[in-house]
Amino acid sequence: MEPNLERLVPACVREFEPYIPSKPDHELRKLYGCDRLYRLNNNENPLGPPPGAQEVIRRFPPPLGAVYPSGDSYDLRGEIAAFHGIHPDQVLVGNGANEVISFVIKAFCEPGDNIITADRTFAVYEWVAVFSGIEARVVPLKEERFDGPAMLGRIDDATKVIFLCNPNNPTGTYWSRDTLVAFLEAVGGRQIVVVDEAYFEFVEAGDYPDGVSLIGAYPNVVAFRTFSKMYGIAGLRIGYLAGDRNVVDMIRRTCVVYSVNGIAQAAALACLRDDTGHIARTRELMRQSRAFLREELGRMGLPVICGEGNFLIVKLPGSDTLAYRKLMHEGVMIRPMTGFRYPNHIRVTLAGMEAMEAFIRALKKILA
Amino acid sequence: MNAANRDPDAVLAMQLEARPSFLGVVTGFVDSAARAFGMGREETLKIGLAAEEIFSFACERICPGKPVDIRCRDGKYFMGVAFRFPVSALDMGALNITASARCDREEDLEETGLILASRSVDRLRIDPDGRDRVRLSVEKDKSYPPAPEESPAPAAFRGTVAAATPDGEALKRYVIQASHLSPGPFLPDFFRYPGKVVDMAAAGDVQAIVAADETGRVAGGILFRFLTERVVEILGPHVFDPPATEKVAAGLLDACIARTARTKAIGLVSLTGLPGPVRSQFESLGALTLFEKGGRASERPAWYRLLHEDPGCVVWTDGALGEFLQGEYGRLFLAREIREVRDLGETRSGSSIFSAEVHRERSEAVLRPLWPGGDLAANLERHVRFLGEEGFLNLLFELDLGVSWHASLVPVLLGRGFRPGMILPFAGQADLVVFQYHGTEP
Numbered sequence: 001m002e003p004n005l006e007r008l009v010p011a012c013v014r015e016f017e018p019y020i021p022s023k024p025d026h027e028l029r030k031l032y033g034c035d036r037l038y039r040l041n042n043n044e045n046p047l048g049p050p051p052g053a054q055e056v057i058r059r060f061p062p063p064l065g066a067v068y069p070s071g072d073s074y075d076l077r078g079e080i081a082a083f084h085g086i087h088p089d090q091v092l093v094g095n096g097a098n099e100v101i102s103f104v105i106k107a108f109c110e111p112g113d114n115i116i117t118a119d120r121t122f123a124v125y126e127w128v129a130v131f132s133g134i135e136a137r138v139v140p141l142k143e144e145r146f147d148g149p150a151m152l153g154r155i156d157d158a159t160k161v162i163f164l165c166n167p168n169n170p171t172g173t174y175w176s177r178d179t180l181v182a183f184l185e186a187v188g189g190r191q192i193v194v195v196d197e198a199y200f201e202f203v204e205a206g207d208y209p210d211g212v213s214l215i216g217a218y219p220n221v222v223a224f225r226t227f228s229k230m231y232g233i234a235g236l237r238i239g240y241l242a243g244d245r246n247v248v249d250m251i252r253r254t255c256v257v258y259s260v261n262g263i264a265q266a267a268a269l270a271c272l273r274d275d276t277g278h279i280a281r282t283r284e285l286m287r288q289s290r291a292f293l294r295e296e297l298g299r300m301g302l303p304v305i306c307g308e309g310n311f312l313i314v315k316l317p318g319s320d321t322l323a324y325r326k327l328m329h330e331g332v333m334i335r336p337m338t339g340f341r342y343p344n345h346i347r348v349t350l351a352g353m354e355a356m357e358a359f360i361r362a363l364k365k366i367l368a
Numbered sequence: 369m370n371a372a373n374r375d376p377d378a379v380l381a382m383q384l385e386a387r388p389s390f391l392g393v394v395t396g397f398v399d400s401a402a403r404a405f406g407m408g409r410e411e412t413l414k415i416g417l418a419a420e421e422i423f424s425f426a427c428e429r430i431c432p433g434k435p436v437d438i439r440c441r442d443g444k445y446f447m448g449v450a451f452r453f454p455v456s457a458l459d460m461g462a463l464n465i466t467a468s469a470r471c472d473r474e475e476d477l478e479e480t481g482l483i484l485a486s487r488s489v490d491r492l493r494i495d496p497d498g499r500d501r502v503r504l505s506v507e508k509d510k511s512y513p514p515a516p517e518e519s520p521a522p523a524a525f526r527g528t529v530a531a532a533t534p535d536g537e538a539l540k541r542y543v544i545q546a547s548h549l550s551p552g553p554f555l556p557d558f559f560r561y562p563g564k565v566v567d568m569a570a571a572g573d574v575q576a577i578v579a580a581d582e583t584g585r586v587a588g589g590i591l592f593r594f595l596t597e598r599v600v601e602i603l604g605p606h607v608f609d610p611p612a613t614e615k616v617a618a619g620l621l622d623a624c625i626a627r628t629a630r631t632k633a634i635g636l637v638s639l640t641g642l643p644g645p646v647r648s649q650f651e652s653l654g655a656l657t658l659f660e661k662g663g664r665a666s667e668r669p670a671w672y673r674l675l676h677e678d679p680g681c682v683v684w685t686d687g688a689l690g691e692f693l694q695g696e697y698g699r700l701f702l703a704r705e706i707r708e709v710r711d712l713g714e715t716r717s718g719s720s721i722f723s724a725e726v727h728r729e730r731s732e733a734v735l736r737p738l739w740p741g742g743d744l745a746a747n748l749e750r751h752v753r754f755l756g757e758e759g760f761l762n763l764l765f766e767l768d769l770g771v772s773w774h775a776s777l778v779p780v781l782l783g784r785g786f787r788p789g790m791i792l793p794f795a796g797q798a799d800l801v802v803f804q805y806h807g808t809e810p
Contacts, residue, residue, distance in 0.1 A: 027680075
C-alpha cells in the first residue's frame with residue numbers, strides 16, 4: 001500500500017521544488033561534449049585552501065575516519081572566538097553556512113511568522129523559510145542594494161528574522177558600517193538581524209563593517225561566516241555563526257551536533273592560523289581578473305554589475321539560461337541569474353587568467 | 369499557481385458501487401452539487417448528463433460492482449466531477465474515449481459512454497491514480513457575459529508605468545483591452561470573458577500582472593499559469609501603447625520571471641505569440657499549425673526559456689525520430705543522452721489506453737499514451753477516425769521522452785499521418801514531443 005503523501009506531507013514541503021544541483025563534472029563533460037570544464041559558477045577560490053589547510057587535509061590520519069569528530073567543534077569554536085575576541089559559547093559551527101541558516105530559522109520561527117530578505121540575494125534564506133512553512137517577504141533591491149527603509153516597512157509583529165547579505169551575492173554591493181548601524185537602530189532589537197558575511201574576506205573597502213564586532217552593541221545581530229569562499233574548503237562544508245551568548249544559546253537548541261566532520265574542523269583551524277598571505281594572494285588575483293573582465297566586457301558593450309566579492313554579473317542581450325548551455329558546450333560553466341531574479345544576467349566567478357580568457361573567448365563566440 | 373495562493377476548493381465527495389440501480393443517486397448528487405456551486409441551468413444539465421454517461425459506462429464496462437469515488441469540485445469558474453475507478457488489465461481498453469465507438473463505418477455508431485460525456489463538457493481527461501486506479505475527470509465552465517464589443521479609447525499614459533498584481537477591475541480592463549488587441553485564433557477563449565479570468569485568478573489557476581501608469585490607466589499585462597508540473601505558460605505580455613512596447617513588455621516579463629523563478633517551474637513557454645522586443649529572451653521551439661473551420665490554417669509559433677541551468681537528461685526514442693531529436697537538441701543546445709528503444713520481438717498484449725483531453729473551443733484534442741498494449745496502431749486508428757468524425761480539426765499526440773515505452777508509438781504515429789512538431793523541454797518526466805496530425809490538411 002502506497003503512503004498517502006498528500007496527507008502525510010505538509011503543503012509547504014509538497015509545493016516546494018527541490019533544488020537540483022549541477023551534475024558532477026564528468027557527467028557534465030559527457031552531456032555537453034567538452035574535454036575540460038572551467039567552473040566559474042560557484043564562486044570557488046581558484047587558489048584552493050591555504051597551504052596549512054592543504055597539509056592538514058593531506059595528512060589526515062585515516063584511522064580517525066572511524067572516530068566521531070568533536071560534536072560541537074570544540075577546538076575550532078575556541079579558535080574562532082579568539083580570532084574575534086568573543087566567548088566560544090557565542091559561536092556555532094555548521095555543515096556549511098547553509099546549515100546555520102536552518103538553525104536560525106528553526107530557532108526563531110514557527111508557522112505564522114515571517115522572515116524578511118531581498119528579492120535578489122542568496123536564495124537559501126527564502127528557500128528554508130518557505131519549505132518550513134514560514135512566510136518569506138522579499139523586498140526588491142534598490143539600485144542593486146538592500147533597501148533598508150523598504151525592509152523596515154515590511155516588519156510586523158510576526159517578523160522574527162531579517163536576513164542581510166553583506167556584501168550581497170550576486171550584486172557585490174554592501175552596506176557601510178553607518179548604514180548597517182542605522183538599520184539596527186531602527187530595528188531596535190525587535191527582530192534578529194542576520195548579517196551573512198560569506199564574502200567578508202574579499203572586501204577591501206574601508207567603510208565595510210565587521211558584523212561580529214557589532215554583537216556587543218546589538219545583541220540581536222547574528223553574523224554568518226564561511227570557510228567555503230576565501231578559505232577554499234567548500235568541499236568540506238563548514239561555516240559558522242556568531243552572536244550574543246543568550247541568542248546563540250537559543251539557536252544551539254536547534255543545532256544538530258556531529259554534523260561537521262573531523263577533516264573540516266581541522267582544516268578550518270589551519271585556515272584561521274594561516275600566515276602565508278593566502279588572503280592577500282587571493283585578493284591580488286581577484287583584482288587582476290576583475291580588471292581584465294571589466295575591460296573585456298566593456299569592449300564588448302556588455303553592462304557589468306561589479307562590486308565586492310569574487311564574482312561579477314554581466315547583462316547579456318538575450319537569455320542567460322541559453323547562454324549557460326552554449327557556454328557549457330564551450331567548456332565554461334557560469335551561473336545564470338534568472339533564479340536570482342536577474343533574467344538575462346550571468347554571474348561569473350573571478351578566477352585565474354587562463355579561465356578568464358577562456359570565458360571571454362567562449363562568450364565572444366556565442367554572442368557572435 | 370500553488371496551494372498557498374489558492375482558496376480551499378469546495379469539494380463534495382461520495383463513494384458507491386458501480387451498479388445501475390445507483391445511477392439516480394449519482395445524477396442527484398451531481399445535480400445538487402452543481403446547484404450548490406452556482407452553475408447555470410444549462411451547465412447543470414450538461415455536466416449531469418456527462419456524469420450519467422460515465423457512471424453508466426462504469427457499471428457496464430469499466431468496473432461493474434466495484435467501488436467508485438466521485439468528487440464534485442467548485443473551481444470558481446468551472447465545476448469538475450472526477451470519478452476514480454479501480455481497473456484491471458482486462459478492462460483497460462474500455463477507458464479509451466473511443467471504446468464504445470465502432471470502427472466499422474457501415475454500422476451505426478454506438479453513441480454511449482465517454483463519447484457523449486465528452487460532448488457535453490468543456491474538458492475531459494483520464495489520468496492514472498496510483499497503481500491500480502484511474503481518474504476520469506470532466507469539467508464544465510460556468511457561463512459569463514462576453515467582453516464589451518466596443519474598443520477602448522486609445523490610452524495616453526502618464527508618468528512611470530509600474531507592474532503589479534491587479535485588483536479585479538484592473539484585471540478586467542486588461543483582459544478587455546487584450547482581447548481587442550490580439551483577437552486572433554491563438555488567444556484562449558477565456559479572454560472573451562473578463563469575469564471568468566477574474567475567477568480564474570481568484571481560484572489560483574492563473575496569475576496576472578498588470579502595468580499601470582500613475583493614474584491607474586492600464587498600459588499592458590501578462591497572464592501566466594502552470595501548463596504542466598514544471599512548465600509555466602505565459603499569455604502576453606500585451607502592451608496597449610505601441611511606442612512603449614519594449615519597455616512595458618520587458619517590465620511585465622521581468623515581473624513574471626520574478627514570480628516564477630523560485631517556484632517549481634523550470635521553464636516558461638509562450639504558445640500565443642510574443643511581442644518582438646522580448647523575443648530575444650526566448651528560444652523558438654518551432655510551430656504547430658492551427659486548423660480552423662473553412663479550411664483556414666495558421667502557424668502557431670511556440671517560444672521557450674528555461675528558468676534554470678539545463679540539468680540534462682536521458683531521453684528514449686525510436687530510431688525513426690532520432691534525426692529530428694538530434695537536430696532539435698542541437699539547435700536548442702539542450703544536453704540530452706538519446707537512447708534508442710528497439711523492438712526485439714517481445715510480446716505485447718492487452719489493450720492500450722490513450723488519454724484524450726478535448727478543447728472544443730479550439731477544435732483540439734490532445735492524446736497522450738496512458739497504458740501500453742498490443743493494439744497501439746489499431747487504437748490510434750480508432751482515435752483518429754472518431755475524433756475526425758467528431759469534427760476535431762487539430763489532433764495532437766504528446767509523447768514523453770522520459771517514458772521508454774512511449775517510443776514504441778513513434779513509428780505508429782509517423783505511419784498514420786502525424787509529424788513531430790516541437791519539443792517541449794521538461795514538460796513530462798523528461799521532454800515532450802508534440803506530434804500533429806496532418807491527415808486532414810487542406
